[in-house]
Amino acid sequence: MNPNIKSRLKRTAVLSLAALCIGALIAFVQIQNENAAVTQKPGAPMAVAGVQIGGNFTLTDQGGNTVTEKNFAGKYKLIYFGFTFCPAVCPTELAKMTRALNMLGGKADAIQPLFITVDPDRDTPQIMGSYVKAFYPRLIGLTGTQAQIDAVLKSYRIYAKKVQTPEMSDYTMDHSSFIYLMSPDDTLIAIYRSEDTAEFIAEDIENKL
Numbered sequence: 001m002n003p004n005i006k007s008r009l010k011r012t013a014v015l016s017l018a019a020l021c022i023g024a025l026i027a028f029v030q031i032q033n034e035n036a037a038v039t040q041k042p043g044a045p046m047a048v049a050g051v052q053i054g055g056n057f058t059l060t061d062q063g064g065n066t067v068t069e070k071n072f073a074g075k076y077k078l079i080y081f082g083f084t085f086c087p088a089v090c091p092t093e094l095a096k097m098t099r100a101l102n103m104l105g106g107k108a109d110a111i112q113p114l115f116i117t118v119d120p121d122r123d124t125p126q127i128m129g130s131y132v133k134a135f136y137p138r139l140i141g142l143t144g145t146q147a148q149i150d151a152v153l154k155s156y157r158i159y160a161k162k163v164q165t166p167e168m169s170d171y172t173m174d175h176s177s178f179i180y181l182m183s184p185d186d187t188l189i190a191i192y193r194s195e196d197t198a199e200f201i202a203e204d205i206e207n208k209l
Protein backbone atom coordinates (compact mmCIF):
# COMPACT_ATOMS: atom_id res chain seq x y z
CA MET A 1 0.00 0.00 0.00
CA ASN A 2 1.10 3.57 -0.69
CA PRO A 3 2.73 4.78 2.56
CA ASN A 4 0.77 8.05 2.47
CA ILE A 5 -2.56 6.25 2.29
CA LYS A 6 -1.43 3.89 5.00
CA SER A 7 -0.56 6.68 7.40
CA ARG A 8 -3.79 8.51 6.56
CA LEU A 9 -5.79 5.37 7.32
CA LYS A 10 -3.99 4.99 10.60
CA ARG A 11 -4.72 8.58 11.50
CA THR A 12 -8.39 8.19 10.56
CA ALA A 13 -8.70 5.08 12.72
CA VAL A 14 -7.24 6.90 15.70
CA LEU A 15 -9.39 9.98 15.14
CA SER A 16 -12.64 8.01 14.87
CA LEU A 17 -11.79 6.20 18.10
CA ALA A 18 -11.22 9.59 19.74
CA ALA A 19 -14.52 10.91 18.43
CA LEU A 20 -16.34 8.02 20.06
CA CYS A 21 -15.06 8.79 23.52
CA ILE A 22 -17.60 10.52 25.71
CA GLY A 23 -16.48 13.77 27.27
CA ALA A 24 -12.86 12.85 27.42
CA LEU A 25 -9.61 13.62 25.75
CA ILE A 26 -7.74 10.55 24.72
CA ALA A 27 -4.10 10.08 25.45
CA PHE A 28 -3.52 7.98 22.41
CA VAL A 29 -4.34 10.64 19.81
CA GLN A 30 -0.71 11.48 20.34
CA ILE A 31 0.87 8.95 18.11
CA GLN A 32 4.44 8.63 19.15
CA ASN A 33 5.57 6.84 16.03
CA GLU A 34 3.54 7.40 12.88
CA ASN A 35 5.33 4.64 11.02
CA ALA A 36 5.04 1.91 13.63
CA ALA A 37 3.08 -1.09 12.40
CA VAL A 38 0.30 -2.74 14.37
CA THR A 39 2.06 -5.62 16.03
CA GLN A 40 0.89 -8.31 18.37
CA LYS A 41 3.53 -10.44 20.00
CA PRO A 42 2.34 -13.23 22.30
CA GLY A 43 2.65 -12.15 25.90
CA ALA A 44 3.14 -8.49 24.97
CA PRO A 45 0.51 -5.76 24.91
CA MET A 46 -0.90 -5.01 21.46
CA ALA A 47 0.60 -1.96 19.82
CA VAL A 48 -2.10 0.15 18.18
CA ALA A 49 -0.41 2.45 15.69
CA GLY A 50 2.76 2.45 17.75
CA VAL A 51 1.03 2.81 21.11
CA GLN A 52 1.10 -0.05 23.62
CA ILE A 53 -2.06 -0.81 25.60
CA GLY A 54 -2.10 -2.87 28.76
CA GLY A 55 0.62 -4.17 31.01
CA ASN A 56 1.56 -5.07 34.54
CA PHE A 57 -0.20 -3.52 37.51
CA THR A 58 -0.18 -3.67 41.29
CA LEU A 59 -3.49 -2.69 42.92
CA THR A 60 -5.72 -3.45 45.92
CA ASP A 61 -8.95 -5.43 45.65
CA GLN A 62 -12.15 -4.86 47.65
CA GLY A 63 -10.90 -7.24 50.34
CA GLY A 64 -7.79 -5.10 50.88
CA ASN A 65 -5.51 -7.69 49.18
CA THR A 66 -2.64 -6.68 46.90
CA VAL A 67 -3.39 -7.89 43.40
CA THR A 68 -1.33 -7.96 40.21
CA GLU A 69 -2.19 -9.15 36.69
CA LYS A 70 -0.66 -12.51 37.74
CA ASN A 71 -3.62 -13.12 40.08
CA PHE A 72 -5.76 -13.61 36.96
CA ALA A 73 -3.32 -15.83 35.06
CA GLY A 74 -5.09 -18.09 32.57
CA LYS A 75 -8.20 -15.89 32.44
CA TYR A 76 -9.42 -13.46 29.87
CA LYS A 77 -10.02 -10.06 31.46
CA LEU A 78 -12.80 -7.61 30.77
CA ILE A 79 -11.65 -4.30 32.23
CA TYR A 80 -13.56 -1.07 32.76
CA PHE A 81 -12.09 2.08 34.28
CA GLY A 82 -14.39 4.49 36.11
CA PHE A 83 -15.42 5.64 39.59
CA THR A 84 -18.22 4.77 41.99
CA PHE A 85 -19.50 8.36 42.34
CA CYS A 86 -20.06 8.54 38.57
CA PRO A 87 -23.67 9.61 38.01
CA ALA A 88 -24.36 7.94 34.67
CA VAL A 89 -21.67 6.62 32.36
CA CYS A 90 -19.93 4.15 34.67
CA PRO A 91 -23.10 2.46 36.00
CA THR A 92 -24.44 2.22 32.43
CA GLU A 93 -21.24 0.61 31.14
CA LEU A 94 -20.91 -1.78 34.10
CA ALA A 95 -24.55 -2.83 33.73
CA LYS A 96 -23.87 -3.45 30.04
CA MET A 97 -20.78 -5.50 30.87
CA THR A 98 -22.91 -7.57 33.28
CA ARG A 99 -25.57 -8.16 30.62
CA ALA A 100 -22.91 -9.27 28.12
CA LEU A 101 -21.42 -11.69 30.67
CA ASN A 102 -24.86 -13.09 31.48
CA MET A 103 -25.52 -13.64 27.76
CA LEU A 104 -22.30 -15.65 27.54
CA GLY A 105 -23.61 -18.14 30.10
CA GLY A 106 -20.98 -20.73 31.13
CA LYS A 107 -18.44 -19.25 28.69
CA ALA A 108 -18.20 -16.22 30.99
CA ASP A 109 -16.30 -18.45 33.44
CA ALA A 110 -13.19 -17.94 31.27
CA ILE A 111 -13.40 -14.19 31.88
CA GLN A 112 -12.47 -12.19 34.96
CA PRO A 113 -14.33 -8.86 34.95
CA LEU A 114 -12.43 -5.99 36.61
CA PHE A 115 -13.52 -2.48 37.56
CA ILE A 116 -10.50 -0.23 38.14
CA THR A 117 -11.14 3.13 39.76
CA VAL A 118 -9.86 6.41 38.33
CA ASP A 119 -10.70 8.07 41.69
CA PRO A 120 -8.61 6.35 44.40
CA ASP A 121 -9.10 9.30 46.82
CA ARG A 122 -12.76 8.39 47.34
CA ASP A 123 -12.91 4.79 46.12
CA THR A 124 -11.61 2.85 49.10
CA PRO A 125 -11.65 -0.98 48.99
CA GLN A 126 -14.83 -0.92 51.13
CA ILE A 127 -16.65 1.46 48.79
CA MET A 128 -15.50 -0.55 45.75
CA GLY A 129 -16.73 -3.74 47.42
CA SER A 130 -20.28 -2.59 48.00
CA TYR A 131 -20.39 -0.99 44.53
CA VAL A 132 -19.24 -4.00 42.47
CA LYS A 133 -21.60 -6.34 44.34
CA ALA A 134 -24.52 -4.37 42.89
CA PHE A 135 -23.49 -5.32 39.35
CA TYR A 136 -22.06 -8.81 38.99
CA PRO A 137 -21.13 -11.39 41.64
CA ARG A 138 -17.64 -12.04 40.22
CA LEU A 139 -16.80 -8.41 39.40
CA ILE A 140 -13.61 -7.41 41.21
CA GLY A 141 -13.12 -3.76 42.15
CA LEU A 142 -9.54 -2.51 42.18
CA THR A 143 -8.15 0.64 43.76
CA GLY A 144 -4.69 1.66 44.95
CA THR A 145 -2.43 4.55 45.76
CA GLN A 146 -2.56 7.50 43.38
CA ALA A 147 0.81 6.39 41.98
CA GLN A 148 -0.45 2.83 41.35
CA ILE A 149 -3.61 4.14 39.68
CA ASP A 150 -1.61 6.64 37.60
CA ALA A 151 0.60 3.80 36.37
CA VAL A 152 -2.29 1.54 35.32
CA LEU A 153 -4.14 4.46 33.66
CA LYS A 154 -1.01 5.27 31.72
CA SER A 155 -0.46 1.71 30.51
CA TYR A 156 -4.11 1.39 29.42
CA ARG A 157 -4.13 4.91 27.88
CA ILE A 158 -7.02 6.05 30.05
CA TYR A 159 -7.58 9.75 30.46
CA ALA A 160 -8.91 10.81 33.89
CA LYS A 161 -9.03 14.23 35.49
CA LYS A 162 -10.71 15.78 38.55
CA VAL A 163 -13.24 18.46 37.61
CA GLN A 164 -14.87 20.89 40.01
CA THR A 165 -16.91 24.01 39.37
CA PRO A 166 -18.07 26.48 42.08
CA GLU A 167 -21.66 25.18 42.04
CA MET A 168 -20.54 21.57 42.67
CA SER A 169 -20.41 20.41 46.29
CA ASP A 170 -17.74 17.84 45.42
CA TYR A 171 -15.54 17.10 42.42
CA THR A 172 -16.35 14.68 39.64
CA MET A 173 -14.03 12.81 37.28
CA ASP A 174 -13.81 13.39 33.57
CA HIS A 175 -12.57 10.11 32.12
CA SER A 176 -12.42 7.96 29.00
CA SER A 177 -14.94 5.15 28.86
CA PHE A 178 -13.82 1.92 27.21
CA ILE A 179 -14.23 -1.77 28.02
CA TYR A 180 -11.02 -3.66 27.23
CA LEU A 181 -10.94 -7.37 26.46
CA MET A 182 -7.50 -8.73 27.33
CA SER A 183 -6.21 -12.22 26.57
CA PRO A 184 -4.95 -14.58 29.32
CA ASP A 185 -1.41 -13.43 28.46
CA ASP A 186 -2.41 -9.74 28.75
CA THR A 187 -2.62 -8.97 25.06
CA LEU A 188 -5.29 -6.50 23.98
CA ILE A 189 -8.00 -8.32 21.99
CA ALA A 190 -10.75 -5.73 21.69
CA ILE A 191 -11.88 -2.29 22.83
CA TYR A 192 -15.63 -1.77 23.26
CA ARG A 193 -17.07 1.71 23.19
CA SER A 194 -20.13 3.32 24.76
CA GLU A 195 -22.25 2.73 21.66
CA ASP A 196 -21.47 -1.00 21.51
CA THR A 197 -24.46 -2.91 22.85
CA ALA A 198 -24.34 -5.81 25.32
CA GLU A 199 -25.50 -8.08 22.47
CA PHE A 200 -22.65 -6.95 20.24
CA ILE A 201 -20.08 -7.34 23.02
CA ALA A 202 -21.31 -10.84 23.97
CA GLU A 203 -21.26 -12.00 20.35
CA ASP A 204 -17.85 -10.49 19.71
CA ILE A 205 -16.36 -12.05 22.86
CA GLU A 206 -17.86 -15.42 21.92
CA ASN A 207 -16.12 -15.20 18.53
CA LYS A 208 -12.81 -14.26 20.12
CA LEU A 209 -12.53 -16.67 23.05
Ligand code: NI
Nearest residue numbers: 082086089090
Ligand atom coordinates in the same frame (compact mmCIF):
# COMPACT_ATOMS: atom_id res chain seq x y z
NI1 NI B 1 -17.90 7.55 34.75
